[in-house]
Amino acid sequence: MKITQVEAIPFAIPYRKPLRFASGEVHAAEHVLVRVHTDDGIVGVAEAPPRPFTYGETQAGIVAVIDSIFAPQLVGLSLLERETAHARLGRTVGNPTAKSAIDMAIWDALGRGLDVSVTELLGGFTDRMRVSHMLGFDEPAAMLAEAEKMRDSYGITTFKVKVGRRPVFLDTAVVRALREGLGDSVELYVDGNRGWTAAESARAMKEMADLDLLFAEELCPADDVLGRRWLVQQLDVPFIADESAVSPADVTREILGGSATAVSIKTARTGFTRSQRTHHLAEGLGLEVVMGNQIDGQLGSLCSVAFGAAYSLTSRRAGELSNFLDMSDDLLAEPLRISDGELTVRPGAGLGAELDPDKLRHYRQDS
Ligand code: MUC
Ligand code: MG
Known part of the structure; x- marks a missing residue:
């Protein structure tokens, strides 16, 4: 070995x-x-x-x-x-x-x-996760059409909506169109990738107060330390630290500093070893966790689901596991399949991934 x-x-x-x-x-x-x-x-x-x-x-x-x-x-x-x-x-x-x-x-x-499978080695909690699909910037009608396609073709009912454009109405109109078009049974949350200021974020969240959002993620930069703390304190949904909290030390700093109240774990940037540390830290602190997507291919998505399925905390929420569907092809010999809104861990040893030569x-x- x-x-x-x-x-x-x-x-x-x-x-x-x-x-x-x-x-x-x-x-x-x-x-x-x-x-x-x-x-x-x-x-x-x-x-x-x-x-x-x-x-x-x-x-x-x-x-x-x-x-x-x-x-x-x-x-x-x-x-x-x-x-x-x-x-x-x-x-x-x-x-x-x-x-x-x-x-x-x-x-x-x-x-x-x-x-043995990687999921079993890590924790072996379950063999599957619910899937959340990330919707990139577009017009409201196009984003609604994509969400409907994902729901009707794959059974996906959780959507992360990319926001952070100016004026904020461009994005709040999309989220409203999604809620009105998809109804109350879907879960919606927003990710700003640091695009707004703290004040713009607060305004947007007020405009969307009736839309039953699950989370808000990285709406403004963590480096706007006081502004972000001010924002997070007034929200009534968990605020996810994503790119501001890559290492367990970053998570500690953001959470204890009041600049976030939940965390995104991405195996693409913390592997399994460091993701384990973040998971254990989040469990100890009592944080919500979402398995995030770094715009992964099928192999990367398999890694995310292998980790997410290993623990109760990481498999509780839908994981962002579907954006490989936007790729024209992939390297896996047997493509990943999402059905009934779920992705399962591959049976077999390790990750269970075989590449097509x-x-x-x-x-x-x-x-
Ligand atoms: C996300 O959650 O932010 C966009 C950039 C990146 O690194 O990951 C994506 C999704
Ligand atoms: Mg993000």
Whole structure:
């Protein structure tokens, strides 16, 4: 079970429909496939989605940091020495998705070696999660049509609506159209990706006070420290820290500082090892948790559901697990299927993910 090689393979798969939000937009999944090989022939896999506008990583940067810094630090370690691997990766600041993909590929390889699923290794609470779909910026009618399609085709009844545009009415009109069009039985929440000021956020939330929102996420920047605290104190729904709270230390700072009251866990940026720490912290603090989406492909979504299903707290709320549906293709040999509004963990060892070699050959950018 010793690590012999860590591969970082850049690939690109176009989106059928770009996703737009306050801090950026995504037209193609320009991700990095990470494969961890062991001396007994096991290969663990995961993917790293660079989000330059949020975390400063690029596809080329992820490949470079893995090849030149992380891979040499890990070769020779056992798959069971996960805390040692974590400590070595931690010597380098930043690079959250590069570190996370390596971490998750190690867990996948360990599960394969032990013939148990990653969900069982982590906690084994359930084998499925309800799915929440993220709606990117568009006109109200188009966003309502997309939500109806997701509900009618996949049974999804929870929607996260991207907000943060100016004037705020552009977004509040969308949320109102969704509530009126979809009725009371769906769950709606909003994510501003720091697009509004605290005052704009407060105004928008007042305008939407009758729309029965579940949560509000990152409406304004955490760096507007007093403004955000002022906002969070007046809301009557949990305020989710997403990009402002990547590490457990960030979560502690945001929650104790009164700048958030709930947390988004994204395996794409905290892997399984650091997501576990955030989960345990959230449980200890009594926080709501949502499994977030970093605009993941199918492999990334499989990682999210594998983690989310492992614990009671992370599987309580619908997880953001469906935006791979906007991609034109993927690398998995057997595509993920959402039905009755749920995504199940793949049966089998590790993550249960098998890649299609022809698709990998087609989409990889290094050969
Ligand atoms: C989200 O929840 O913010 C948008 C940018 C990113 O990194 O993740 C997405 C979704
Ligand atoms: Mg967010």
